[in-house]
Amino acid sequence: MKNNANEFFEKPIVKLISIIILTLLLILISLILFEDLNLDSSMLIYNIFGTITLVGFLYSFHTTNKKLYIDVSLGICRKDFYKKYLKNTLFILFITLFFITYYIFLYRLIIANNKLIFEEFKIERFVYLSTIFLCLSFLGFLFGILKMKSGIFYPLVFVIVALIVLSLIYLTILYLLSILFGIVSICLGVLNYYIIKNINL
Amino acid sequence: MNLEIKNLNIDNYNINLTIYENEKIGIFSRKQEITSKLLEVVSGINKNNQTAFINGSNIFDNKEYFSNRLFFDFKRNYLTTLRVNKIEQALKDYNLELDKENFVNICKDLNIRGETDITYKYEFTPVGNSFVNLALLCSLNKKNIIVNNPLINLNLKSDFDYFTAKLTSTIFQSAILGIDRLDCFRGKLNRVVFFSDFNECISINNNDTLIVFDNDIDKYYLIKNKLFKGRKIISLNNTTKEDLKLWQRQKVNYEIISLYDIEKYLGEL
Numbered sequence: 001m002k003n004n005a006n007e008f009f010e011k012p013i014v015k016l017i018s019i020i021i022l023t024l025l026l027i028l029i030s031l032i033l034f035e036d037l038n039l040d041s042s043m044l045i046y047n048i049f050g051t052i053t054l055v056g057f058l059y060s061f062h063t064t065n066k067k068l069y070i071d072v073s074l075g076i077c078r079k080d081f082y083k084k085y086l087k088n089t090l091f092i093l094f095i096t097l098f099f100i101t102y103y104i105f106l107y108r109l110i111i112a113n114n115k116l117i118f119e120e121f122k123i124e125r126f127v128y129l130s131t132i133f134l135c136l137s138f139l140g141f142l143f144g145i146l147k148m149k150s151g152i153f154y155p156l157v158f159v160i161v162a163l164i165v166l167s168l169i170y171l172t173i174l175y176l177l178s179i180l181f182g183i184v185s186i187c188l189g190v191l192n193y194y195i196i197k198n199i200n201l
Numbered sequence: 202m203n204l205e206i207k208n209l210n211i212d213n214y215n216i217n218l219t220i221y222e223n224e225k226i227g228i229f230s231r232k233q234e235i236t237s238k239l240l241e242v243v244s245g246i247n248k249n250n251q252t253a254f255i256n257g258s259n260i261f262d263n264k265e266y267f268s269n270r271l272f273f274d275f276k277r278n279y280l281t282t283l284r285v286n287k288i289e290q291a292l293k294d295y296n297l298e299l300d301k302e303n304f305v306n307i308c309k310d311l312n313i314r315g316e317t318d319i320t321y322k323y324e325f326t327p328v329g330n331s332f333v334n335l336a337l338l339c340s341l342n343k344k345n346i347i348v349n350n351p352l353i354n355l356n357l358k359s360d361f362d363y364f365t366a367k368l369t370s371t372i373f374q375s376a377i378l379g380i381d382r383l384d385c386f387r388g389k390l391n392r393v394v395f396f397s398d399f400n401e402c403i404s405i406n407n408n409d410t411l412i413v414f415d416n417d418i419d420k421y422y423l424i425k426n427k428l429f430k431g432r433k434i435i436s437l438n439n440t441t442k443e444d445l446k447l448w449q450r451q452k453v454n455y456e457i458i459s460l461y462d463i464e465k466y467l468g469e470l
Contacts, residue, residue, distance in 0.1 A: 070279060072246050073272040074295045077262045200247045
């Protein structure tokens, strides 16, 4: 009986669902706890995006830098490898947007007393950050395939993060930038597919 | 599965080779990168410019071919744990099944734990890494293997014998091995493919012999089918009885050797 329970909780899908439920609970608790502190309503959203962007950049880099060669050695062909990577990346974005929607909904319910969403949250920033996430993930993927040295890659991560933070503080034409980064991420996605089909590992 | 390679160019070599089903073949070159490049093409990992086919299909990134073969470079780290349940779980992403009993038995035979530092993670010594790679390779129930650097980091004769016995055993239908120590594979391979010093790729059968001369012999005699020139000149043994009698009369120094003894006469590159 104990073994069956252990086996059940070891399944990846069970772990994933548990983490999602835990995250939803933590968002709820953070809203209740910080209700009185009058913090910036978007603070948690920036934290979520910041985390997934950084993780996505690093994950993508390591996926191609180290994992790709082992995957093809053990029987995964390049197309399947790229499809799986794309699915994972888009899934991360989808889950993030789900958490953010849930947070906005709860915020309206608990704190904002049903004020309009656009009065509290700058939606153009979330669109901008979503395109940044995709762009950086695909860029990390590209750097990994090109075997960029870690000594160059990690300082670059800090520079890019700093630039994104500064852009959020000082730039206002974010819809235009979102479209630009959206196009860049599509181009990077296509470029990555072409490179991974043809490059010698 | 007969693997056909036609007019594949690697560096200055033009390769034409057929690898038959149920063959155990070795690839030997004085330059390790040439062996690596060929094995990466043969395993379908890198492009072959329409020169490598199996059953008429190009093997590059070929899903069906990939599902029937495994490629290992024993220089690389594939595992960071000895916990079979974790390994089994991780291998599900690759649609691979682990024969846990076999894995555990090989780990015990090789005493992998003696080559592992177990703290909050498993750290294998270079020898331990080779051990664990072999254990994993032999436990994945794939019939066709391509292995580079199979004996890397090993020092003991018992380990060489164990590895060569496993890699050339009947558990694998076919094996293509990038040879790092040729003498350890004595009598265990069907053929060895040599990349000669003269830009030729030559396949030699297990029982064929080679002939070794002093390295200035070609100033006085025309030596055909040369393979290597270093400390000695090594060529294929296609000599006739008349040639041998002539050399004996003219007191030419030569020695007929097994192809597995070639490394003793190679000298520095």
